[in-house]
Amino acid sequence: MVTDGVPTWEEVARDHGRFMYSVAYRLAGNDEDAQDLVQEALLRVHRGLERYQPGSLEGWLARIVTNVFLDEVRRRRRRPADALPDDPERVLPASPAADEVSSGLSDEIQAALAALPEEFRVPVVLCDVADQSYEQIAAALGVPVGTVRSRLHRGRRLLRTMLTEGAA
């Protein structure tokens, strides 16, 4: 049941769980973190901690997942022992899980995506995975549209370089 345009967390999980998981996985780069991101995002939906923007449910959900991801990145930066290196420009891609079946090219692209510094990875994922407009991404990240445009472009250039050199 949708009340006043605001879905319950159960509806979100059933109808948009796959979307949230895809965004979370492309941001986090591994299943363990993706599950945590989605779970925390659903909690935020349940507790109404994020304002729903009618007209773009998936945009709203992508924004929540992204906020959870960025909160976690900031938290890990404050506590470097938690794994992520301090230098976001040198973030290493997550290792694939042992039971992860390699799917060739997709894995290469995912690895390149995970290797992107998160300031570039987030706009790329929001644009090319979550299909958000520049304005929506700018609103989600609290940066000007021009910054989104620049980071997205730089992210794609880096991706292209990594994929080209990786294939060489």
Place this chain on the structure above:
Amino acid sequence: MSRRRRVGTALGIAALLAATCAVGGLPGAYADDAVTVLERARTATVREDFAGTVQIEWLDDGGWRSARTKVTGAGGAVQVGEGARQAGGRAEDRWIAGVTGWKVGWDEPVARAAPSPATRWDLTMATGTPVAGRATVMVTASDPKTGAPRVRAYCDKATGVMLRREILDRQGRVVRAVGFVEVARLGGATAVPPTTPQAAERRPSARGADPTPDAVRALPAGGAAPDRVTGFVLAGRYERSDGTVQLYYSDGLFGVSVFQQVGVLDPGGMPVADDRTRVRDTAALGYEVAGGSVLVWERDGVTRTLVSDATVADLRDFAVAFDDRAADGRGLVDRVADFLFGPFGWR
């Protein structure tokens, strides 16, 4: 038929004849008349195999916007988009895909009870400018009252496929266009049909109910469904799983969906409008997006949203007439006609 209309029709026929001569290379089957060309165009994309890129352009309060997407047609199936935004169709099934997976968009028959476009518009035909490198026949639909062109359709000379459709405002300016910027295989070799989701892949709705709209006869309290509105004919009425009623009107050239929700409009929760306008004395919100023009207003506790590729100005006229018809209530003739020829009769 008014004198002006007769003159318009005569000019249309003359233009049609002239165009038929001018486009001497037309296969006979496509030289019949403009109505035939449009009708063939409507079905050509499910007869022909093709792959290409389509660009959609529209004018909003910030200027021209545009977006491109890939399109594939083969074996009667059509698929548009990529990644998180995709849609497909075969016969009367439609699927919408996002990164959430495929969802059923439509799965029931629809009778094409729309009027002929010639009923309301003057149609002319001429050789069009090439689109995506292919020779075209251009059908122009003009307002018989003003002579202003409102739609130009560029159809492939060889296959009949509509390659470009331009919407013009009442002053004759193009305000929206959708067309191929490149196309391959059209009229050539057949291709492997695009991958469409199998039944098992289509996700059920959250509530386990049919997520597609159902044709309905009875409307919720406060709802209205006049048979005719300013030249548009009611072609179907449906109830969505959230209780919203969707009415679909057509004048043979434009389609208008009317979404009715019982409740007062909360404008504070709406996206930023391109156009804060009015429907008679009521404040309304207007939008221009890739999917068309959108007009939202509320009257007597019912919030209505119109969506169409017609302009917001056209939608305002439609909204005024709709409100009037809704307020009048429906007469006995309407109700009998609905019963006999309503959506159930078309299925």
Place this chain on the structure above:
Amino acid sequence: MSRPPIPPTGSGSGSLDPDDTVLSAYLDGECTDAERVALDARLADSADLRAALAEVAAARDAVRGLPLRDAPPGFFERLLAEGLPEAPAAGPMETPAPVPGPAPAPSPVDLAARRARRTRRWTAVGGAAAAAMIAVVVVVPRPASVTPPVATFTDAHAVRSSLQDDVVSSLVPLGVRAGFRP
């Protein structure tokens, strides 16, 4: 799987002008009409620029072509059957707020700790809360105001229109963003 090498910070394809952010915007339909016209003219004149555009398009297509990612089997089913786990600590997140309001400052959430608890802290709290919400929804009268989901309506119109008119031109909006500004 071979891991792509990490490029030096700030490096990119040498064939691209770093200032050419308009290339991405062009591909995304996010540039202004004037920019598009200007870029079309530049593209017509410059093979290098066309190659640069193709490189960016390839990267864009690569990500857009990534398959959907499913959660491990049972993840959502377990969440729905057992409810969301308890929040780790009392605080703003513990305050029930069935109707979304302005977002308070986000609390740092220890996802690592939550991960450790994930499999053992499924409680009835979530289920009870869900049941309570359902009860509230049942007894509270239908709200008097509505906010039409215009993006959903636009898609629904495209689908219905495609059954009456040209399939391609009707469905194309479903292949691009609706463009509503939040």
